[in-house]
Amino acid sequence: MSPNGRTIAGRDIIRDGLWGNNPVFRQVLGICSTLAVTNVVLNTLVMCVSLTCVMSLSCLTVSLLRNWTPRNIRMMVQVLIIAFYVIIVDLILKAYWPDMSSNLGPYVGLIITNCIIMGRCEAFAGLNKPVASLIDGFFNGLGYSFLLLTISVFRELMGMGTILGIEMPYFSGIWDKWIIMVMPPGAFFALACLIWVCRSFKAKEGA
Amino acid sequence: MRDKPWYAVVYMFVVTAFFSSIVIGFAEFTKGRVESNKRIAFERSVLEVFGLSAGVPAGRIHEVFVESIREPDDDSGGAYVYVKDDDVKGYAVEIAGKGFWAPIKGILGLKADKETVTGISFYEQNETPGLGAQIESDAFREQFDGKRISLSGDPLIIKPVGAELGDNEVHAISGATQTCRRLGVFINEDVSKWLGEMAGKADD
Numbered sequence: 001m002s003p004n005g006r007t008i009a010g011r012d013i014i015r016d017g018l019w020g021n022n023p024v025f026r027q028v029l030g031i032c033s034t035l036a037v038t039n040v041v042l043n044t045l046v047m048c049v050s051l052t053c054v055m056s057l058s059c060l061t062v063s064l065l066r067n068w069t070p071r072n073i074r075m076m077v078q079v080l081i082i083a084f085y086v087i088i089v090d091l092i093l094k095a096y097w098p099d100m101s102s103n104l105g106p107y108v109g110l111i112i113t114n115c116i117i118m119g120r121c122e123a124f125a126g127l128n129k130p131v132a133s134l135i136d137g138f139f140n141g142l143g144y145s146f147l148l149l150t151i152s153v154f155r156e157l158m159g160m161g162t163i164l165g166i167e168m169p170y171f172s173g174i175w176d177k178w179i180i181m182v183m184p185p186g187a188f189f190a191l192a193c194l195i196w197v198c199r200s201f202k203a204k205e206g207a
Numbered sequence: 208m209r210d211k212p213w214y215a216v217v218y219m220f221v222v223t224a225f226f227s228s229i230v231i232g233f234a235e236f237t238k239g240r241v242e243s244n245k246r247i248a249f250e251r252s253v254l255e256v257f258g259l260s261a262g263v264p265a266g267r268i269h270e271v272f273v274e275s276i277r278e279p280d281d282d283s284g285g286a287y288v289y290v291k292d293d294d295v296k297g298y299a300v301e302i303a304g305k306g307f308w309a310p311i312k313g314i315l316g317l318k319a320d321k322e323t324v325t326g327i328s329f330y331e332q333n334e335t336p337g338l339g340a341q342i343e344s345d346a347f348r349e350q351f352d353g354k355r356i357s358l359s360g361d362p363l364i365i366k367p368v369g370a371e372l373g374d375n376e377v378h379a380i381s382g383a384t385q386t387c388r389r390l391g392v393f394i395n396e397d398v399s400k401w402l403g404e405m406a407g408k409a410d411d
Contacts, residue, residue, distance in 0.1 A: 040336045070215040084226040095237035098244040105333045179382040182337035
């Protein structure tokens with residue numbers, strides 16, 4: 001989607017990242033973290049912010065180095081850059097927000113292996129100018145985040161009757177909590193339904 | 208120059224050295240904080256089982272800990288001791304073992320009679336949020352307050368929700384069967400071991 005040398009309008013990058021080429025429901029990438037951290041909204045929120053930061057900065061850095069990086073070792077360099085930012089985020093959480101760090105457990109470290117980041121570095125940042133790459137990384141991060149947050153709102157609400165830990169009317173009282181929603185299988189159901197809904201919108205647009 | 212075979216090697220070396228040095232520097236910079244966070248989490252956990260941590264800000268936890276808790280020694284069988292006015296008020300027994308996903312570490316507080324539970328708290332766990340992680344919830348932990356551990360058989364028993372409870376029994380968390388089962392196993396192992404050591408002391 002990013003032919004070499006042609007400049008791409010910022011608006012198109014944004015639209016692709018958020019919807020047209022959304023990393024989660026279009027490309028179905030980064031599913032492990034989508035399934036793993038979406039049972040409580042707060043954890044999802046921190047994960048999304050971390051991923052968006054790491055992705056934007058990684059894309060920027062990969063793009064800055066693109067003219068010096070030899071093609072045959074470019075993936076090694078990408079992994080190195082992504083790992084660098086992930087470790088920094090992990091250290092920041094450990095030092096300044098230890099509770100959240102222990103909530104997210106190993107998932108912060110696993111951002112390194114999130115295919116969305118490497119996918120964007122490889123498909124976009126390695127071929128395009130730094131600013132465009134930064135925008136691309138950021139909006140793909142947002143595209144990922146809005147999907148994850150939607151899933152987590154439904155899971156936490158139906159599974160625990162709360163949102164961000166705050167009790168919701170009806171759901172914390174009368175609603176019979178669906179414990180399966182906060183367990184791993186619930187993630188599969190929620191993700192599948194959401195992909196279905198999002199893709200059927202796309203079909204109506206006829207784009 | 209970029210076509211030369213050594214270019215890739217030198218390039219990778221330089222890039223790696225650059226990013227690693229920043230990470231190492233940053234890790235050094237935050238090391239003290241990370242370690243003190245862990246220490247504070249532990250100390251807060253010990254104070255919590257004796258009801259001493261309520262309303263104490265993170266900055267003062269260590270101060271309160273030093274004031275009222277004595278380090279483990281031979282006489283306490285390896286448990287931290289809660290001392291007030293030179294009297295032993297309780298023992299904080301460390302409990303640790305495998306959870307469903309990752310190790311769980313916590314503290315079980317007992318009164319000086321070595322039988323009455325004052326509380327339980329956890330300072331490290333990685334159970335499923337909303338399910339196993341509920342072991343940290345007040346509702347689950349408050350059940351332990353005032354229980355009397357059994358000196359014959361298992362000291363504490365975790366029973367399914369709805370079962371009738373005896374003096375040393377608490378309810379499990381529904382949906383977190385595995386976490387509760389494993390929790391029951393290592394609480395009993397660690398408490399039995401500690402009771403054994405204390406009994407050994409009494410015989411001396």
